Amino acid sequence: FDPNDENFKKVWSGGVTGGLWYNDDITNTNIEWTPIGDFWSNLAISCITYDPNNTQIFYVGTGEAQTARFIYRESSGLGAGIFRSVDGGETWEQIPSTTGFKYITEIAVRDEDGTSAIYAGVASGTYMGEDHESQPSDGLYRSVDGGETWEQVLPEIEGYSDEIYVPADIEITANGRIFIGTMENLDLHGGATILYSDSGMEGSWTIYDDYNIVISNDGGINVPARTNVASAPSDPDIVYAQFAGGYLTQSGYYNYKGRYIIKSTDGGNSWQQKNIPDESWAERAWHNFILRVDPSNPEALFTGGQDLWKSSNSGASWSHISDWSLMYSGGGDAYVHADQHNIKFQPGSSTTAVFTSDGGIFLTTTANLAYPVFIERNQGYNTLQFYSGAINPSAGSRLYIGGLQDNGTLYYKGFPLSINDMIDGGDGAFCFYDENEQAIFITSVYYNSYTVWVNGGWVNGFGQGGTFISPADYDYKENILYANGVSITGSQANKINRCSGIPYYINDEMVNMGTNTSVAFSHVKYSDYSPEGTSTLFLGTQSGKLYKIEHAESSPQATELTGPDFPTANISCIAVGSSEDILTVTFSNYGVSSVWLTTDGGETWTEKETNLPDIPIRWALFHPENNGQVMLATETGIWVTNMMLEDETTWYPASEGMANVRVDMLRLRETDNTVLAATHGRGLFTASYDLDVFYVGQEEFAVAKEDVHIYPNPAYNVLNIELTSDSRNDITVSINDMAGRSVYKQVYKTGEGTFVQLMDISTLKPGLYLLTVGNGKEATTKKLIVN
Incomplete structure (x- = not known):
């Protein structure tokens, strides 16, 4: 509850992958939620608090530590420290001293004789197969200077030296x-x-x-x-x-x-x-x-x-006092979505409280009763975590389906989503429309539990084995679904769950693909170029192996296409261009080269990560008319290039209208070039995938080789640029908006060594920009967020 609202009706809330939001009147069901900081460097909000000595000062922690562990599912968010506002939430900045804190579990501010002491719980965690350790260590960090400096104050764990x-x-x-x-x-x-x-x-x-x-x-x-x-x-x-x-x-x-x-x-x-x-x-x-x-x-x-x-x-x-299962019958006074995360009482009240869960925000004004009455307050609170999405193949159609974390599979029909749009329960997994018969679509829940629908009605269920959100693809020509059959423990090794005869006469079987891999398949891709009557698949594994499977519908024949320099990491997507010779493979781990291209069917591979930040890449999509134009779904929104086939590939962020949110899947409807983006934190988005629409010229510079830092980022009014250069050339700094318009350009005199410049950017409107720093020989382009 906002302490600066004299009626304590304004509420702040954070989505663990969906960013920071506020509602001006939580008691008014007509008031919608408003997002803040769509283009922060991190939207994994874990906690919110304020300074009791100055209620204009807010602190927001990032990184969901509780789910950052090896578990049956992956639905977390790595953090980036603490963000601070000094004007009641109007503007925000990342506190530089906290960027080493990977997960913030809680923040509290205590009045200590007039001094505001900040206490931050700091943890390490596992995300995307890697341990992310907070620096300098886990523990409870205390600051008495607004977060400029910190001291770790907890003791070591008894019996374990050097562990806090x-x-x-x-x-x-x-x-x-x-x-x-x-x-x-x-x-x-x-x-x-x-x-x-x-x-x-x-x-x-x-x-x-x-x-x-x-x-x-x-x-x-x-x-x-x-x-x-x-x-x-x-x-x-x-x-x-x-x-x-x-x-x-x-x-x-x-x-x-x-x-x-x-x-x-x-x-x-x-x-x-x-x-x-x-x-x-x-x-x-x-x-x-x-x-x-x-x-x-x-x-x-x-x-x-x-x-x-x-x-x-x-x-x-x-x-x-609550019953999550009421969601299947339209809700009721006791309905609160499953999985409870927080409870906050309105200041001065024992009757009004807000409850948060996997289903968002719920309010009661009768908390003092033995059985309170709950009201859902999710109007406009779009923090849905989609794992997958599918788009109706008819041009111009606004029919979509999507599977999401703990909210089943939702069927979007052109109107705002509600629990009444849930057509499949549990955690929604992969889903598909039939490209040839649009009356048929397929949904699933965890562990390959599939349902076939015809004209909106249930007709069949099938599937077995696999992982929690098991990757799959659908051969719409032969009506066969292929899903990973390997479990988290490696049982059913090499096997794909092959389900033919969709929709009515299904043959559900586990089939050995002959890959000799011992880990789960992390991506399954059906090739549109499969010879008539057959299914050609591309399979990626959790350990970075890539296979082409011919005749998957009958007698699978495997050929390994793994690049010699592929990392031992999770293949998240295999995209096919205008032929099976042109493939892009992406990886969703940190610290690896995450984008690779072949133009000769896997004989040779070229690394294409170039200027992308070190983030998981989850999906790739070729433009159907241009193999050089590729769209990526990443941990921080959409990135694009039209230089995929060039020696020097430059990527550009293209999340305008969305946010820097994790995107798990992209689906293209070729009849009108509509792309559906399934985000894990902000719901479903669509865009038109036009030729070259996302490319903006960035001077004549090449990919950077020098070390450039810009801070703070997000920035407000001023920005610092710091770099080390071995060139005596002048430094040119240019800023372009996402439409490619130049909004700032300045040449600075410098020489060899370290260069630091304070820039006045007070004329820039809030939003996302591309900042390029060059010395005449080489340059770098970075994403800049202006608050």
Whole structure:
């Protein structure tokens, strides 16, 4: 709730891959949400707070640490530190000292005798197959100068030198005591522990790790994990905590569930165990786990896992107050979408509260009742996380389907989406329209559970094996669907789930492709150039192997096309140009060369990442009339080039009208060159894929070889450029908008060595620009965001 709104009706909210939003009146169902900072360098919002001594100062943390682990699915977001506003959220800047913080779990600001002390929980995590370690370390970081400098204040984990406790939760009581609930680190150490301090300084912490020991000695669920702490605003001596424990699944990853709830009546000096709602109340506590106390009643508390529960007697007994399954019958007073993440009470109220979940924002004005009434407040809050999308093949049609995280498969018919548009449940996976018979479309949920629809009606179900969101493609000519059949553990190795006879007479079988690979197929691509009556596939693997499969419909014949310099990484897409000789392969890991091109059917490969930032690339799309024009779906929106076939390829961001949001899939309707972009955080978008429309000339410079830094970025009024050059030539700085118009150009005198220049950009309107710095011999082009 915005502290600068005297009525406390304005609410701020963050999507973990969808950016920062606000609503001017959460109580008015006609007021929509407004996004802020569409072109920040990072939209993975994890937490929001403000300075109690100056409520114009806001802080936003990035990076979803709770899901940043090896698990059955990948739906997280790597962070980029902390963003700050000093004018109540009007403008924002990234705090430079925090860019090494990969995941921010929580931020709290405490008034310490008139000084605003910021506390930030910093964690490391796993994302896209790589460990991303925060620098200089995990821990609780304290700043008393607005985030300019930081000090890590937590102790090392007992028994593990050089490993710092990782905060999962920060709670400041009404009398100022700071509580930290921990989570397990990358080595599974240090979870299920509470630390508290009155000063917040290094060496001042009391450690309560009884439940770390209890869980460690549990024969089955024996990994001490996430801990939440909730204090009673009306009584600082009353504090509650809940603990999760983890266990190794048969699939080889750790799952975590809620295990214990405890209470202290003396400010954390001693604790008593309370009852939990039931054994299955929080089955995925790594993802959904929240605890909150009524502001005026210290005996009333709420906990959330999949659903919400309430106790009016300090946890002696619980009432089940929400029901996610009501989504399948149109909602109701108890409907709150599954998987609870946060609860915030309106300041001064015990009746009005906001609840956040995988389904967005829900409001109640009757939180004090035994069974509150909930209202969905998602108007305009477009943070849907799509894994996939499909576009009706008829030119001009506005019919789309898409599978998304924990919101099933939605059928878009030209009107704003709602839960009534869900045609398939669970987590929606790959989906397809039949190019020849548009009355047929196919949807799926996790692990290859497919459904065929004809004229909007269910006609058949099929599928088996695979991974959680298992890649697939559909041969619309032969009516055969091909999906990865290999599991997360490697069982069913080399196999594709081949389903022929769609829609009515389906033959569902697991077929060995003869690739001799032991890992899952990460991408499946059907070739439109398959000889009549046959299916040619291109298959990519999680370890960077590429195969061409001929006669996949009958007796598969595999040929390996892996490039000699391909990274051992996840092939995310195989795009086919005007023939099977022209292929683009992308990888979705950090720290690898992520775009490759062949023009001779895989005999030779050329690396084409060039000026792209180090981000996952998730999809590629050739223009149907120009092999040199390629569109990429990336972790930060859309990038394009029309120089794919040239020796020097330059990529340009092309997310205008969208955002710097992760994009998982692109689908092209060739009848009118409409592209559907399935974003993982901002819903579905369409654009016309015209020839050369995205290319803007950027002087006569080549790809950069010098080290150029621009900061801050996003920028407001002024911008610093710093570079090291071995040239005595003058430096030319030019800025173009996304339509290619020059909006700034200046020549600066310089020489060899380090060059630093402060630029006045106050005349530039907020938006996305391309900034080019050149010395007459070479240059670099960077993305610039102006707030």
